[in-house]
Amino acid sequence: MIEVRNVTKSYGGKAVVDNVSLDIHKGKVTSFIGPNGAGKSTLLSVISRLSAKDAGQVLIEGREVGAWDSGQLAQAISILKQSNQIGVRLTVKELVSFGRYPYSKGRLTAADREMIDQAIAYLELGELQDKYLDQLSGGQNQRAFIAMTVAQNTDYVLLDEPLNNLDMKHSVQIMKVLRRLADELGKTVVIVLHDINFASCYSDRIVALKQGRVIREGTAEEMIDTAVLREIYDMDIPVELIGGHRLGVYFADYTK
């Protein structure tokens, strides 16, 4: 379990994450939603030690994140940020192989290679595995980076807007992969999402942030609701029930 306790993070005197407390349960898919600038990405960075916090605690398996050995922590939690420009020229397979670094320290064993192949297969990158990243589309790049995270094989997988740059088909594919990571492999997945409907269809819990605070959290059932969404986004969003999923229809103003 990841326990966030009274975490505050400020940039230039402004609290971007403001006294947030939160539990992230094991084996579940948790989505962070909320308007731009709500502090979702910052919170994810703080949880994953990419950013230092100003106050509060983040406990991973009961242990403060700063007290973990960084190498050990890399075997327990992985984070993928939304922009992944890298300065070196790598093939997909080389990139995915980096996911094994916390275990192999650069010397891949047979077991490592197996994990790499599995991760590549999981993201359906088999045909692209020897292509260079700069020869791939944005979506294929994104999948390659997610494959690296899968190869890292951590109990906790944190992804910051993994659907950025992806078309509908690949968005659905990624969300299904993340769902399978939780259902089949028992991983705990935390994602920042902009599309409330992906959050609704694929997550066990939804956490809504606004102005650096958690204003609501609950199941899709509780969260995808016109009154709750108005509170989060200041928009009136009708909710329809389609195929058992609650979907917010926000593309135009339907109230008039």
Added chain:
Amino acid sequence: MNNTVKIILLSLLCAALIAIFLFTGMIGQWDYVFPRRVYKIAAIAITGAAIAFSTLVFQTVTNNRILTPSIIGLDSLYMLLQTFIVFVFGSSSRLVTQPELNFLLSAGCMLLFVGILYRLMFKGEGRHLYLMLLVGLVLGTFFGSMSTFMQVLIDPNEFLVVQGRMFASFNNVNTGLLPLAFAVMIAVLLYGLRYLGILDVMSLGRDHAVNLGIAYDRTVKRLLVIAAVLVSLSTALVGPITFLGLLVVNVAYQLMATYRHRALLGGSILIGIAALIGGQLLVERVFTFSTTISVIVNFAGGLYFLYLLLRENKI
């Protein structure tokens, strides 16, 4: 052609250049000329390796392929120190005449400088690496101005002593320093080799490196110390020559076409040594000492730098 073959070919090229340097154009007494040539080769090998390694490390840490460690002002600091010593104590001071003392003092000051710069910049949180480079750049310019200021006030005869240190040169390598320099080089290489795998991960950038379990800030600090020690070593040994690093590391990137620092390091060290011996051959046999190796290195390096900028992609 795989990288092992390339490394072997580069080694052969180096060996051939060394053989040409040692055994051809022999005028005068064999037992006078030969040992001096061996000393030169030793100095060249140490310098080439130090420059290549430090630049490779520095470029990976900063994630920037057009920087060299000279950007943080180490060269200028070295010149300021040399000028200051001559300015204050005179050219007959022990700090000038005893190269071991001068070497230790220069290396110590440069390390202290990097330490202070690092401590100031990384005190707070955030990505201050570029701020550190900027401050280093500004301080480097400041050191340069201070040196010039003292150089124009200095006695012209004393200035000649300073001028002798302004340009890298293998023509009067101090043989007394070689064992010390060699020992430092081997120690740093052995220490640095453990970081080759980590450097591969560092080249992905901070966020990925942290995600993959690198203790980032501590590692950056250690790598910068490695770079600073090596720059200090080569600068104190032959003078300011870090520009060479830009050339050899980028040629190594092109030639090896890999992200693996094991191959890149081997390649850039060999290219560095080959470039220096080739340059020195030009200086001695073609230009008959009418120019210095830094002029040749800067000319070739400058052309290559322009080529890199014009080619634009993949820098």
